[in-house]
Amino acid sequence: MAEMGSSSSSRVGEETLVEAAVRVLNTADPFEKARLGDEVANKWLLGDINIPYDASMDIPVPDRPARLANMKLVSPSEMPKLGKAGSLQSRQAIVHSLVHTESWAIDLSWVLVSLFFGLVLIFASGSLPCFVTVRKCCGLLIEQALFAQVKLLFGKNLVILILIHISIMSSKDIIARFGMQESMPREFFTDFVKVAQDEGRHFTLLAARLKEMGSFYGALPAHDGLWDSAATTSKDLLARLAIEHCVHEARGLDVLPTTISRFQKGGDDKTAELLEKVVYPEEITHCAAGVKWFKYICLRSKIPVMVCDSVVSEEKESEEAETIGIDNMHSEVIQKFHAIVRAFFRGPLKPPFNEAARRAAGFGPQWYEPLAVKDFPTE
Ligand SMILES: [Fe+2]
Numbered sequence: 266m267a268e269m270g271s272s273s274s275s276r277v278g279e280e281t282l283v284e285a286a287v288r289v290l291n292t293a294d295p296f297e298k299a300r301l302g303d304e305v306a307n308k309w310l311l312g313d314i315n316i317p318y319d320a321s322m323d324i325p326v327p328d329r330p331a332r333l334a335n336m337k338l339v340s341p342s343e344m345p346k347l348g349k350a351g352s353l354q355s356r357q358a359i360v361h362s363l364v365h366t367e368s369w370a371i372d373l374s375w376v377l378v379s380l381f382f383g384l385v386l387i388f389a390s391g392s393l394p395c396f397v398t399v400r401k402c403c404g405l406l407i408e409q410a411l412f413a414q415v416k417l418l419f420g421k422n423l424v425i426l427i428l429i430h431i432s433i434m435s436s437k438d439i440i441a442r443f444g445m446q447e448s449m450p451r452e453f454f455t456d457f458v459k460v461a462q463d464e465g466r467h468f469t470l471l472a473a474r475l476k477e478m479g480s481f482y483g484a485l486p487a488h489d490g491l492w493d494s495a496a497t498t499s500k501d502l503l504a505r506l507a508i509e510h511c512v513h514e515a516r517g518l519d520v521l522p523t524t525i526s527r528f529q530k531g532g533d534d535k536t537a538e539l540l541e542k543v544v545y546p547e548e549i550t551h552c553a554a555g556v557k558w559f560k561y562i563c564l565r566s567k568i569p570v571m572v573c574d575s576v577v578s579e580e581k582e583s584e585e586a587e588t589i590g591i592d593n594m595h596s597e598v599i600q601k602f603h604a605i606v607r608a609f610f611r612g613p614l615k616p617p618f619n620e621a622a623r624r625a626a627g628f629g630p631q632w633y634e635p636l637a638v639k640d641f642p643t644e
């Protein structure tokens with residue numbers, strides 16, 4: 266069975282993965298952010314950072330990752346047109362936009378590691394810091410109001426008993442809503458550390474290419490739509506995986522081949538090759554990570570041994586399909602995906618879809634085609 270994220274191997278004074286991830290998020294300079302992220306990822310992958318988190322520490326994850334103030338930000342509707350890569354100016358604008366997207370992709374990956382790892386603390390330990398975190402999550406104000414009302418009616422001792430009960434119930438509520446999701450295997454974090462490292466590499470390579478093209482990151486305005494849209498899924502891992510990785514990153518797979526061919530037609534083979542040979546194949550793996558862990562979360566409560574052992578391996582699925590009715594389960598997973606996208610993403614998905622790349626990422630047309638129509642049918 267896959268090893269669960271745990272703090273049991275904690276050694277005094279060693280930096281945990283969550284602490285390192287937060288350090289990356291608090292780094293404002295995007296070049297340094299990418300460099301530091303690469304260093305942290307290598308340490309995790311080599312085992313030099315071995316402790317996922319320390320249950321006795323409450324590590325604050327920033328609401329918004331640090332950023333330099335020198336970038337001119339505008340709303341998505343105010344962004345100048347990028348053009349079709351027919352001129353140098355257009356190609357610079359497109360690469361600038363890609364560099365900015367990659368800079369947010371770095372943060373989004375480290376947030377995934379730190380935020381959802383951080384929430385594991387709540388469920389992995391019964392210690393006081395965890396109790397406090399749960400109280401924060403449930404809303405101190407509600408508890409305080411309840412405390413005052415009940416104290417008035419029944420006196421202090423009974424109030425303390427009731428508060429303990431409320432806190433336990435609140436914890437159970439959060440466990441029901443988030444804990445089952447966030448108690449993820451170590452492999453989940455390794456996958457997204459790799460994604461974060463890729464995004465840092467994309468940022469660095471594309472920013473260097475932009476410089477070769479006679480521009481630089483920060484020369485043009487940018488918009489933070491990607492981060493802003495992520496805010497709606499900041500408390501829900503399943504929604505985060507669906508929207509960021511199976512909608513936004515999958516959309517990137519749909520449009521990248523056109524972008525690549527435009528650069529080729531515009532005579533910029535160097536950028537085209539970078540996008541085709543490095544960015545495109547790695548983006549497929551990012552989308553695949555989202556699909557894989559979305560399936561995992563949906564299926565593990567039904568078939569825990571199989572899902573933990575194989576992380577929904579195709580082979581094992583077919584072996585066990587007949588005995589446990591996995592076809593039905595898969596249609597349930599897809600229905601869940603549809604429901605989440607409808608709840609967290611505004612409007613229909615935009616065709617045409619890159620079916621080959623999406624299939625390589627692990628999801629077929631039945632996942633996304635029903636979401637491409639304006640009025641969704643009821644399932
Ligand atoms: Fe990327």
Ligand SMILES: [Fe+2]
Pocket residue numbers: 370464514547548551
């Ligand atoms: Fe990506």
